[in-house]
Amino acid sequence: MFRYCLCVCSLFFLSAFDASARGQTDSTNNLVIIGGDFNYPPYEFIDKEGNPAGYGTELTKEIAAVMGINIEIRLGKWSDMREAIENGEIDVLQGIAYSAERAKLYDFSPHYAIVNQSVFARDDQPTSINSIEDLQGKEVIVQKHGIMHDLILEQDIKINLFTVDTHADALRLLASGQHDYAVVANLPGLYVGQEFALSNIKPVGQTFAAQRYGFGVKKGNEDLLAKFSEGLAILKNTGRQQEIYDKWFAALERSQYPWKKVGQTTAIVSLLLLISLGGIGVWNRMLKKEVNRRAEELKQQQKQLLQADKMASLGVLVSGVAHEINNPCSLVSMNISILKGVLRDSEGVYEAHYQQHGDFNLGGIPYSRMREKIPYMLEDIATGAQRIRRIVDDLRDFARQGPLDLSEQVDLNLVAEVSIRLVDNTIKQSTFAFSTELNKALPTFLGNKQKIEQVVINLIVNACQALNNPQQGIKVFSYVNEVRGMVCLEVQDQGRGIEAGDLSKLNDPFFTTKRDQGGMGLGLSVSSGIVQEHGGTLEYESVLGLGTRAILSLPIHVRGEAI
Structure with missing residues (x-):
């Protein structure tokens, strides 16, 4: 405390001496207007009593006290604050993220925080976002004239932008079912989501690197910025900045369960x-x-x-x-x-x-x-x-009750070709990499051609629905298992795979892993019943994240057997 007081007094006398030496008026006689966002917790916001609050707001007040600056803090819509500093109505923005383009308009102090931006989505859109290109063609909500608004416009990517005044407006709009994504600062976004109980939205990725966040002034106002930079350095060196940080952020860390x-x-x-x-x-x-x-x-x-x-x-x-x-x-x-x-x-x-x-x-x-x-x-x-x-x-x-008519000699290759033609449109919409490898010397089996077509169609459609993107492939091939005396058809996909615990349930009626997509869980159950009536088997092998193999096996019809 002694070092802190000594440092403050020394700076006060040095500032007074420097001002008199240059014939300038003491800074305490000049009112400096500070602008900021009225709804950007925990950095800056209007509290329940209607007063400016937050980590950045408290830093501003401490810097003003240390440097002897007479200030007035005005918090409002961020787009209005950007316009106000351009028009000279305010002198300093107490919290603004740095970018190369913004540096052409503003001078920045050393940062006092690092802000990460996150993409938020509703629970019905589980897709993760790994880059800004993933948002192409989507409807995206951003804060008007916020850093993400600026950066996305600089990228010139075909994104349908919808601007709002605050991060809270963006997340409420998204939670109500409008548009696809909201791109907001991560910590304010989590604060807002918790405050308004927006339980149907969640962060699904980040598109830009973290931004440095600090004080900013209009280009050319270096003298004023130097005072805030100097005051920030004093708070940092005396430990006061850390105390303020702990007040606003350490509580979050302490509230986490001590795992x-x-x-x-x-x-x-x-x-x-x-x-x-x-x-x-x-x-x-x-x-x-x-x-x-x-x-x-x-x-x-x-x-x-x-x-x-x-x-x-x-x-x-x-x-x-x-x-x-x-x-x-x-x-x-x-x-x-x-x-x-x-x-x-x-x-x-x-x-x-x-x-x-x-x-x-x-x-x-x-x-x-x-x-x-x-x-x-x-x-x-x-x-x-x-x-x-x-x-x-x-x-x-x-x-259906009663046995099928299984007196027809059936070529499994012809069944596969007909089935593929029937679902050709589904295949084209699902994958760019569909291939077949049918053994031309395949023997026939006794059965019902139409019913086995139904089975093969179910297997191909399930494979299409398992793909995450059209680059993933599907392969259909036939062969003879001489050891078992079976003619076999396999449908392999490179999709999301199936949980090991679910493999044994696939043939159960009304069991489905695609309930959210409208699946009834009857396709494979019906298919299993058809295959069993033919004396065959329907088996599955899968690795989660790599794909699934469905193996249809039917007993070979030996020439000379009664039909």
Whole structure:
């Protein structure tokens, strides 16, 4: 404290001496206007009592006291503050991020903080953002004239920018379901998200390096900036800056759970438990193995009984549900065709009225917007009806009773070629790298060609849906497994893969890893039933993050066998 007071007094006398020597008026007689953002916590903001607060605000006040500067702090919209310093209405921005372009307009003090910028997204957009190019073509919310607004404009990338006054406005707008992403400072963004309980948004990546954050003045006002830089250096050297930093930031660090200490305690307790239980564990191991073996036998028997009962019950249930759904679905499909004709016939009347009388409401929405949306809305309804019909067909297949007619000699290669043609559009939309390798000497099998086509289509569509981007590939190839006496078709994808614990559930009815994409979990269950009736197997191998192999195996038809 003695060193701090001595330093302050010395600087005060030196400043007074220097000012009198140059014939200038004492700085305490001149009012310096300080500008800043009114909603940028924890750096600067208006508190509940209506007063300027925050880490940067408190630094400003301390520097003014040390340097003997008479100040007035004005916090407002950031775009207004940028305009005010350009017009000479304020003298200093107490918090501004540095960039090379901004350095052409402003002079900057040494930074007192490092600010990271984050891309925030809603939970329904889990994609991570690794570079600014990932935002191309997206709707992005930024603070007007903020550093991210400036930097994105400098990049000249095709991003649809939407500007707001504050970071809070950006995150609230995103959380309400509007636009795709918000790019804001990480710490203010987290503060705002916590304050307003915006639980459906989260940071998904960073696009720019961290920025230096400090005081800024209009180009040419070096004398004033030098005082703030000098005052900041004094606060740093005396430890006062660290005290202010701890006030605003250390509380966050202290509030984090002490995992390290918990881990150490847990390790000690675990070690003691291991020592005490070691002897007991060795004695119990052999007994446990025997108990587990017998329990597993009982469990498998119980599973088989439960599965048989479940399948019988589900068969009765879904056959009735399929019939009830199909009737209104047919009505929807028929009415959609009529409505499309009505729209075509009425477009001219609507457009003429629009040209003569201007915009008008149609269904509560301006016609200027509805004329483009109605065809897409009708098409979405038609697509939805078709999807319902496909689900009904799956339900019917699932509930089907009685054996299939398996008297047809089937070429698995021809089945694969037909299936690929039927889903050609899906393949083209999903991947640029689709290939086939079909063994021309493939023997036939006895079965139902149409039903095996259904199985292969399900496998190819699942592979397409597993891809993360079109660069990832899919390969379909056939071969003979002479050891097993099987003809085989494999569908390999380079997609996201499947959790090891889920592989055994893939053939279970209504199990799906794509519930959020509308998956019903019937495709593979139905396919498994078809393959089993053919005396074959449907197996899966997968590595998470690398891809999945689906192997369809069917018994070879030996010439001379009864058909």
